[in-house]
Amino acid sequence: MMDKKPHIEIKKTGHIVILDQNWHSLFPGRKPYKIKQLEHLLNKLMKEQGKVNTEYKAYKALKKKMMDDIIQGMTVAFDDKQTEGTQELKKKQKNIKEINAKFETYEKRKLELPQEIEKANQALLNESMIIFYERMIHNKEKKRKLESEIQTLHDKVKELVGKKEDIDEENTKLYAFMHDLAGLEVIEQLDAHYFGGEE
Template sequence: MFSIFKKRNNKPNKKSNKKVNFDKKILRKNNISILVLDERWNSLFKNVEKTEKIIKLERELIELLKEESRLNSEYKDINVKKSKCLKRIVELTPQVFEENEEKARMEMEECEKNIKEINNRFKEIEKEIETIPDKIKDKNLELLESIVFTVYFKIRANQRRIKELEKLIEETKRNLEEYIDEKGRITEDDADIYTYFHDLIGKEELEKLDREYFGD
Protein backbone atom coordinates (compact mmCIF):
# COMPACT_ATOMS: atom_id res chain seq x y z
CA MET A 1 0.00 0.00 0.00
CA PHE A 2 2.63 2.49 1.02
CA SER A 3 4.83 1.85 -2.03
CA ILE A 4 2.91 4.54 -3.86
CA PHE A 5 4.56 7.17 -1.72
CA LYS A 6 7.95 8.55 -2.65
CA LYS A 7 10.76 7.61 -0.29
CA ARG A 8 11.91 10.21 2.14
CA ASN A 9 14.97 10.47 4.37
CA ASN A 10 15.23 8.39 7.54
CA LYS A 11 14.45 11.21 9.94
CA PRO A 12 11.68 10.49 12.44
CA ASN A 13 8.20 11.04 11.00
CA LYS A 14 6.32 13.99 12.39
CA LYS A 15 2.63 14.56 11.83
CA SER A 16 2.06 17.56 9.64
CA ASN A 17 -0.38 19.08 7.20
CA LYS A 18 2.08 18.84 4.32
CA LYS A 19 0.78 17.32 1.12
CA VAL A 20 2.03 13.80 0.37
CA ASN A 21 3.66 13.35 -3.03
CA PHE A 22 2.60 10.23 -4.87
CA ASP A 23 4.88 8.26 -7.15
CA LYS A 24 2.83 8.72 -10.32
CA LYS A 25 4.75 6.04 -12.19
CA ILE A 26 3.46 3.44 -9.73
CA LEU A 27 -0.04 4.88 -9.75
CA ARG A 28 -0.16 4.76 -13.55
CA LYS A 29 0.70 1.06 -13.40
CA ASN A 30 -2.05 0.52 -10.83
CA ASN A 31 -4.63 1.69 -13.37
CA ILE A 32 -6.54 3.90 -10.93
CA SER A 33 -10.26 4.05 -11.74
CA ILE A 34 -11.75 7.36 -12.87
CA LEU A 35 -12.77 8.84 -9.53
CA VAL A 36 -15.83 10.82 -10.64
CA LEU A 37 -17.23 7.66 -12.28
CA ASP A 38 -16.72 5.54 -9.17
CA GLU A 39 -19.98 5.13 -7.22
CA ARG A 40 -17.97 5.15 -3.97
CA TRP A 41 -16.55 8.60 -4.76
CA ASN A 42 -19.41 10.67 -3.35
CA SER A 43 -19.56 8.50 -0.23
CA LEU A 44 -16.19 9.97 0.74
CA PHE A 45 -17.87 13.33 1.28
CA LYS A 46 -20.60 12.29 3.72
CA ASN A 47 -18.62 13.85 6.55
CA VAL A 48 -15.87 15.59 4.61
CA GLU A 49 -16.44 18.89 2.83
CA LYS A 50 -15.12 19.23 -0.71
CA THR A 51 -12.49 21.91 -1.05
CA GLU A 52 -12.63 24.46 -3.87
CA LYS A 53 -9.65 22.73 -5.47
CA ILE A 54 -11.39 19.35 -5.44
CA ILE A 55 -14.52 20.87 -6.99
CA LYS A 56 -12.40 22.56 -9.67
CA LEU A 57 -10.49 19.34 -10.47
CA GLU A 58 -13.74 17.39 -10.64
CA ARG A 59 -15.13 19.84 -13.20
CA GLU A 60 -11.95 19.71 -15.28
CA LEU A 61 -11.91 15.91 -15.23
CA ILE A 62 -15.58 15.73 -16.24
CA GLU A 63 -14.94 18.16 -19.09
CA LEU A 64 -12.09 15.99 -20.36
CA LEU A 65 -14.35 12.93 -20.26
CA LYS A 66 -17.05 14.82 -22.14
CA GLU A 67 -14.52 15.97 -24.71
CA GLU A 68 -13.30 12.41 -25.21
CA SER A 69 -16.88 11.23 -25.68
CA ARG A 70 -17.65 14.09 -28.07
CA LEU A 71 -14.59 13.37 -30.21
CA ASN A 72 -15.42 9.67 -30.41
CA SER A 73 -18.99 10.50 -31.43
CA GLU A 74 -17.80 12.97 -34.04
CA TYR A 75 -15.34 10.41 -35.39
CA LYS A 76 -18.16 7.90 -35.86
CA ASP A 77 -20.47 10.49 -37.41
CA ILE A 78 -18.02 11.76 -40.02
CA ASN A 79 -16.99 8.19 -40.79
CA VAL A 80 -20.62 7.52 -41.73
CA LYS A 81 -20.62 10.67 -43.88
CA LYS A 82 -17.44 9.56 -45.59
CA SER A 83 -18.96 6.16 -46.36
CA LYS A 84 -21.99 7.86 -47.87
CA CYS A 85 -19.78 10.12 -50.00
CA LEU A 86 -17.73 7.15 -51.26
CA LYS A 87 -20.89 5.25 -52.08
CA ARG A 88 -22.29 8.25 -53.92
CA ILE A 89 -19.07 8.65 -55.94
CA VAL A 90 -19.36 5.03 -57.06
CA GLU A 91 -22.98 5.68 -58.06
CA LEU A 92 -22.04 8.84 -59.99
CA THR A 93 -19.06 7.30 -61.84
CA PRO A 94 -21.03 6.03 -64.89
CA GLN A 95 -22.84 9.35 -65.25
CA VAL A 96 -19.62 11.35 -65.07
CA PHE A 97 -17.28 9.24 -67.19
CA GLU A 98 -19.68 7.49 -69.58
CA GLU A 99 -22.51 9.98 -69.96
CA ASN A 100 -20.45 13.07 -69.21
CA GLU A 101 -23.21 14.67 -67.12
CA GLU A 102 -22.16 18.04 -65.72
CA LYS A 103 -24.51 17.94 -62.77
CA ALA A 104 -23.17 14.52 -61.76
CA ARG A 105 -19.60 15.73 -62.16
CA MET A 106 -20.24 18.72 -59.87
CA GLU A 107 -21.84 16.48 -57.27
CA MET A 108 -18.86 14.10 -57.46
CA GLU A 109 -16.45 16.99 -56.97
CA GLU A 110 -18.46 18.10 -53.96
CA CYS A 111 -18.26 14.57 -52.53
CA GLU A 112 -14.50 14.46 -53.12
CA LYS A 113 -14.15 17.83 -51.41
CA ASN A 114 -16.16 16.56 -48.43
CA ILE A 115 -14.01 13.42 -48.21
CA LYS A 116 -10.85 15.52 -48.21
CA GLU A 117 -12.24 17.70 -45.39
CA ILE A 118 -13.33 14.60 -43.49
CA ASN A 119 -9.87 13.03 -43.84
CA ASN A 120 -8.28 16.21 -42.49
CA ARG A 121 -10.70 16.20 -39.59
CA PHE A 122 -9.95 12.52 -38.98
CA LYS A 123 -6.28 13.40 -38.48
CA GLU A 124 -7.16 16.21 -36.07
CA ILE A 125 -9.51 14.01 -34.05
CA GLU A 126 -7.04 11.13 -33.93
CA LYS A 127 -4.36 13.50 -32.67
CA GLU A 128 -6.67 14.89 -29.97
CA ILE A 129 -7.99 11.46 -28.97
CA GLU A 130 -4.44 10.19 -28.67
CA THR A 131 -3.56 12.81 -26.04
CA ILE A 132 -6.81 12.86 -24.05
CA PRO A 133 -6.34 9.55 -22.13
CA ASP A 134 -3.09 10.83 -20.64
CA LYS A 135 -4.73 14.15 -19.78
CA ILE A 136 -7.58 12.29 -18.08
CA LYS A 137 -5.16 10.06 -16.18
CA ASP A 138 -3.05 13.02 -15.02
CA LYS A 139 -6.11 15.00 -13.94
CA ASN A 140 -7.47 11.95 -12.15
CA LEU A 141 -4.19 11.51 -10.25
CA GLU A 142 -4.16 15.20 -9.38
CA LEU A 143 -7.67 14.83 -7.99
CA LEU A 144 -6.59 11.72 -6.07
CA GLU A 145 -3.72 13.59 -4.44
CA SER A 146 -6.06 16.37 -3.33
CA ILE A 147 -8.70 14.06 -1.90
CA VAL A 148 -6.16 11.85 -0.12
CA PHE A 149 -4.77 14.87 1.68
CA THR A 150 -8.25 16.09 2.65
CA VAL A 151 -9.65 12.70 3.67
CA TYR A 152 -6.58 11.50 5.54
CA PHE A 153 -6.44 14.77 7.45
CA LYS A 154 -10.04 14.05 8.47
CA ILE A 155 -9.16 10.44 9.34
CA ARG A 156 -6.30 11.67 11.51
CA ALA A 157 -8.72 13.96 13.37
CA ASN A 158 -11.19 11.07 13.67
CA GLN A 159 -8.50 8.83 15.16
CA ARG A 160 -7.79 11.44 17.82
CA ARG A 161 -11.50 11.62 18.62
CA ILE A 162 -11.75 7.80 18.73
CA LYS A 163 -8.97 7.72 21.34
CA GLU A 164 -10.82 10.37 23.36
CA LEU A 165 -14.03 8.35 23.13
CA GLU A 166 -12.25 5.14 24.14
CA LYS A 167 -11.02 6.88 27.29
CA LEU A 168 -14.51 8.22 28.00
CA ILE A 169 -16.01 4.76 27.44
CA GLU A 170 -13.52 3.14 29.82
CA GLU A 171 -14.16 5.87 32.38
CA THR A 172 -17.92 5.42 31.98
CA LYS A 173 -17.56 1.65 32.41
CA ARG A 174 -15.63 2.17 35.64
CA ASN A 175 -18.20 4.67 36.88
CA LEU A 176 -21.04 2.34 35.89
CA GLU A 177 -19.47 -0.52 37.84
CA GLU A 178 -19.08 1.76 40.85
CA TYR A 179 -22.70 2.94 40.52
CA ILE A 180 -23.93 -0.68 40.28
CA ASP A 181 -21.89 -1.67 43.35
CA GLU A 182 -23.15 1.36 45.28
CA LYS A 183 -26.76 0.62 44.30
CA GLY A 184 -26.33 -2.99 45.42
CA ARG A 185 -24.89 -1.96 48.79
CA ILE A 186 -27.62 0.60 49.42
CA THR A 187 -30.36 -1.84 48.39
CA GLU A 188 -28.92 -4.53 50.63
CA ASP A 189 -28.58 -2.12 53.58
CA ASP A 190 -32.17 -0.90 53.17
CA ALA A 191 -33.45 -4.48 52.98
CA ASP A 192 -31.57 -5.42 56.16
CA ILE A 193 -32.89 -2.35 58.03
CA TYR A 194 -36.44 -2.93 56.79
CA THR A 195 -36.33 -6.59 57.86
CA TYR A 196 -34.95 -5.63 61.27
CA PHE A 197 -37.70 -3.06 61.96
CA HIS A 198 -40.33 -5.44 60.65
CA ASP A 199 -39.23 -8.00 63.21
CA LEU A 200 -38.78 -5.33 65.90
CA ILE A 201 -42.02 -3.32 65.75
CA GLY A 202 -44.27 -5.46 63.59
CA LYS A 203 -45.97 -5.11 60.26
CA GLU A 204 -48.70 -2.59 61.23
CA GLU A 205 -46.33 -0.10 62.85
CA LEU A 206 -43.89 -0.46 59.96
CA GLU A 207 -46.66 0.34 57.47
CA LYS A 208 -47.40 3.53 59.47
CA LEU A 209 -43.79 4.54 59.05
CA ASP A 210 -43.95 3.72 55.32
CA ARG A 211 -47.00 5.98 54.89
CA GLU A 212 -45.38 8.75 56.89
CA TYR A 213 -42.06 8.77 55.03
CA PHE A 214 -42.83 7.29 51.61
CA GLY A 215 -46.52 8.09 51.10
CA ASP A 216 -49.29 5.68 50.23
Protein backbone atom coordinates in the same frame (compact mmCIF):
# COMPACT_ATOMS: atom_id res chain seq x y z
CA MET B 1 -4.29 18.88 7.94
CA MET B 2 -0.78 17.97 6.79
CA ASP B 3 1.59 20.69 5.55
CA LYS B 4 3.38 18.56 2.93
CA LYS B 5 1.42 16.16 0.76
CA PRO B 6 3.02 12.80 -0.06
CA HIS B 7 3.82 11.81 -3.62
CA ILE B 8 1.54 8.94 -4.64
CA GLU B 9 1.76 6.80 -7.75
CA ILE B 10 -1.15 4.37 -8.04
CA LYS B 11 -0.38 1.61 -10.53
CA LYS B 12 -3.99 0.41 -10.71
CA THR B 13 -5.62 1.95 -13.77
CA GLY B 14 -8.99 1.88 -15.50
CA HIS B 15 -11.11 2.57 -12.42
CA ILE B 16 -12.84 5.89 -13.15
CA VAL B 17 -13.42 7.40 -9.71
CA ILE B 18 -16.42 9.59 -10.57
CA LEU B 19 -18.36 6.53 -11.83
CA ASP B 20 -17.98 4.84 -8.43
CA GLN B 21 -20.94 5.51 -6.09
CA ASN B 22 -18.86 4.36 -3.10
CA TRP B 23 -16.41 7.19 -3.81
CA HIS B 24 -19.26 9.75 -3.90
CA SER B 25 -20.68 8.36 -0.63
CA LEU B 26 -17.34 9.02 1.12
CA PHE B 27 -18.01 12.76 0.76
CA PRO B 28 -21.06 13.43 2.94
CA GLY B 29 -22.09 17.04 2.44
CA ARG B 30 -19.97 19.28 0.22
CA LYS B 31 -16.85 18.03 -1.53
CA PRO B 32 -13.59 19.96 -0.98
CA TYR B 33 -12.80 22.60 -3.62
CA LYS B 34 -9.79 20.75 -5.10
CA ILE B 35 -11.87 17.56 -5.44
CA LYS B 36 -14.70 19.47 -7.16
CA GLN B 37 -12.19 21.04 -9.58
CA LEU B 38 -10.66 17.68 -10.53
CA GLU B 39 -14.09 16.05 -10.72
CA HIS B 40 -15.26 18.81 -13.09
CA LEU B 41 -12.16 18.35 -15.30
CA LEU B 42 -12.65 14.57 -15.47
CA ASN B 43 -16.36 14.98 -16.27
CA LYS B 44 -15.51 17.46 -19.03
CA LEU B 45 -12.90 15.12 -20.57
CA MET B 46 -15.27 12.14 -20.46
CA LYS B 47 -18.06 14.15 -22.12
CA GLU B 48 -15.58 15.27 -24.77
CA GLN B 49 -14.55 11.64 -25.31
CA GLY B 50 -18.19 10.65 -25.83
CA LYS B 51 -18.68 13.52 -28.30
CA VAL B 52 -15.42 12.76 -30.15
CA ASN B 53 -16.30 9.05 -30.48
CA THR B 54 -19.80 9.87 -31.79
CA GLU B 55 -18.57 12.52 -34.25
CA TYR B 56 -15.62 10.34 -35.31
CA LYS B 57 -18.06 7.58 -36.32
CA ALA B 58 -20.31 10.12 -38.09
CA TYR B 59 -17.38 11.63 -40.05
CA LYS B 60 -16.09 8.14 -40.88
CA ALA B 61 -19.48 7.23 -42.36
CA LEU B 62 -19.70 10.61 -44.16
CA LYS B 63 -16.17 10.21 -45.55
CA LYS B 64 -17.05 6.76 -46.90
CA LYS B 65 -20.23 8.12 -48.52
CA MET B 66 -18.36 11.07 -50.07
CA MET B 67 -15.64 8.76 -51.42
CA ASP B 68 -18.30 6.50 -52.95
CA ASP B 69 -20.01 9.58 -54.45
CA ILE B 70 -16.69 10.85 -55.88
CA ILE B 71 -15.89 7.46 -57.44
CA GLN B 72 -19.40 7.28 -58.91
CA GLY B 73 -19.20 10.95 -60.02
CA MET B 74 -15.83 10.42 -61.69
CA THR B 75 -17.29 7.57 -63.76
CA VAL B 76 -20.30 9.68 -64.82
CA ALA B 77 -18.17 12.76 -65.58
CA PHE B 78 -15.67 10.69 -67.57
CA ASP B 79 -18.40 8.89 -69.57
CA ASP B 80 -20.57 11.94 -70.27
CA LYS B 81 -17.79 14.55 -70.34
CA GLN B 82 -20.26 16.91 -68.64
CA THR B 83 -18.99 20.24 -67.29
CA GLU B 84 -21.71 20.23 -64.63
CA GLY B 85 -20.58 16.80 -63.43
CA THR B 86 -16.96 17.95 -63.27
CA GLN B 87 -17.92 21.02 -61.17
CA GLU B 88 -19.91 18.81 -58.79
CA LEU B 89 -16.93 16.46 -58.55
CA LYS B 90 -14.57 19.33 -57.66
CA LYS B 91 -16.99 20.50 -54.97
CA LYS B 92 -17.11 16.99 -53.48
CA GLN B 93 -13.31 16.74 -53.58
CA LYS B 94 -13.10 20.02 -51.65
CA ASN B 95 -15.63 18.66 -49.13
CA ILE B 96 -13.63 15.46 -48.69
CA LYS B 97 -10.51 17.53 -47.88
CA GLU B 98 -12.45 19.39 -45.17
CA ILE B 99 -13.82 16.09 -43.84
CA ASN B 100 -10.30 14.60 -43.85
CA ALA B 101 -8.99 17.56 -41.84
CA LYS B 102 -11.78 17.17 -39.24
CA PHE B 103 -11.36 13.39 -39.30
CA GLU B 104 -7.64 13.76 -38.50
CA THR B 105 -8.47 16.15 -35.61
CA TYR B 106 -10.91 13.62 -34.16
CA GLU B 107 -8.45 10.76 -34.67
CA LYS B 108 -5.80 12.74 -32.78
CA ARG B 109 -8.20 13.56 -29.93
CA LYS B 110 -9.30 9.91 -29.80
CA LEU B 111 -5.69 8.97 -29.01
CA GLU B 112 -5.06 11.89 -26.61
CA LEU B 113 -8.25 11.72 -24.51
CA PRO B 114 -7.71 8.31 -22.81
CA GLN B 115 -4.32 9.56 -21.54
CA GLU B 116 -5.78 12.88 -20.39
CA ILE B 117 -8.67 11.06 -18.68
CA GLU B 118 -6.25 8.67 -16.95
CA LYS B 119 -4.08 11.61 -15.80
CA ALA B 120 -7.10 13.55 -14.42
CA ASN B 121 -8.48 10.38 -12.82
CA GLN B 122 -5.09 9.68 -11.15
CA ALA B 123 -4.94 13.25 -9.84
CA LEU B 124 -8.47 12.93 -8.43
CA LEU B 125 -7.72 9.54 -6.90
CA ASN B 126 -4.47 10.84 -5.34
CA GLU B 127 -6.20 13.90 -3.86
CA SER B 128 -9.01 11.68 -2.54
CA MET B 129 -6.53 9.29 -0.87
CA ILE B 130 -4.77 12.18 0.91
CA ILE B 131 -8.11 13.62 2.10
CA PHE B 132 -9.30 10.18 3.27
CA TYR B 133 -6.06 9.59 5.22
CA GLU B 134 -6.30 13.03 6.83
CA ARG B 135 -9.91 12.21 7.79
CA MET B 136 -8.79 8.86 9.22
CA ILE B 137 -6.16 10.65 11.35
CA HIS B 138 -8.83 13.13 12.50
CA ASN B 139 -11.25 10.25 13.21
CA LYS B 140 -8.55 8.40 15.16
CA GLU B 141 -8.12 11.43 17.43
CA LYS B 142 -11.91 11.77 17.84
CA LYS B 143 -12.12 8.06 18.67
CA ARG B 144 -9.35 8.42 21.29
CA LYS B 145 -11.26 11.30 22.94
CA LEU B 146 -14.53 9.32 22.85
CA GLU B 147 -12.83 6.29 24.39
CA SER B 148 -11.48 8.55 27.14
CA GLU B 149 -15.00 9.96 27.75
CA ILE B 150 -16.47 6.45 27.75
CA GLN B 151 -13.89 5.35 30.33
CA THR B 152 -14.69 8.41 32.50
CA LEU B 153 -18.43 7.66 32.24
CA HIS B 154 -17.77 3.97 32.97
CA ASP B 155 -15.83 4.93 36.12
CA LYS B 156 -18.63 7.34 37.12
CA VAL B 157 -21.30 4.65 36.57
CA LYS B 158 -19.24 2.23 38.68
CA GLU B 159 -19.00 4.85 41.43
CA LEU B 160 -22.76 5.56 41.28
CA VAL B 161 -23.62 1.84 41.31
CA GLY B 162 -21.38 1.49 44.40
CA LYS B 163 -23.18 4.38 46.14
CA LYS B 164 -26.58 2.88 45.26
CA GLU B 165 -25.48 -0.48 46.68
CA ASP B 166 -24.30 1.27 49.89
CA ILE B 167 -27.74 2.94 50.22
CA ASP B 168 -29.53 -0.40 49.63
CA GLU B 169 -27.31 -2.07 52.21
CA GLU B 170 -27.93 0.69 54.78
CA ASN B 171 -31.72 0.54 54.21
CA THR B 172 -31.69 -3.24 54.61
CA LYS B 173 -29.83 -2.91 57.95
CA LEU B 174 -32.19 -0.15 59.16
CA TYR B 175 -35.26 -2.15 58.15
CA ALA B 176 -33.94 -5.34 59.78
CA PHE B 177 -33.10 -3.53 63.01
CA MET B 178 -36.54 -1.82 63.22
CA HIS B 179 -38.28 -5.10 62.37
CA ASP B 180 -36.42 -6.93 65.13
CA LEU B 181 -37.04 -4.10 67.62
CA ALA B 182 -40.67 -3.17 66.90
CA GLY B 183 -42.12 -6.25 65.19
CA LEU B 184 -43.96 -6.78 61.90
CA GLU B 185 -47.22 -5.03 62.89
CA VAL B 186 -45.50 -1.72 63.71
CA ILE B 187 -43.34 -1.94 60.57
CA GLU B 188 -46.45 -2.43 58.39
CA GLN B 189 -48.11 0.62 59.99
CA LEU B 190 -44.98 2.74 59.44
CA ASP B 191 -44.65 1.43 55.84
CA ALA B 192 -48.24 2.44 55.14
CA HIS B 193 -47.69 5.87 56.72
CA TYR B 194 -44.33 6.71 55.10
CA PHE B 195 -44.37 4.74 51.83
CA GLY B 196 -48.07 4.14 51.19
CA GLY B 197 -47.43 0.42 51.11
CA GLU B 198 -44.77 0.70 48.35
CA GLU B 199 -41.92 -0.77 50.39
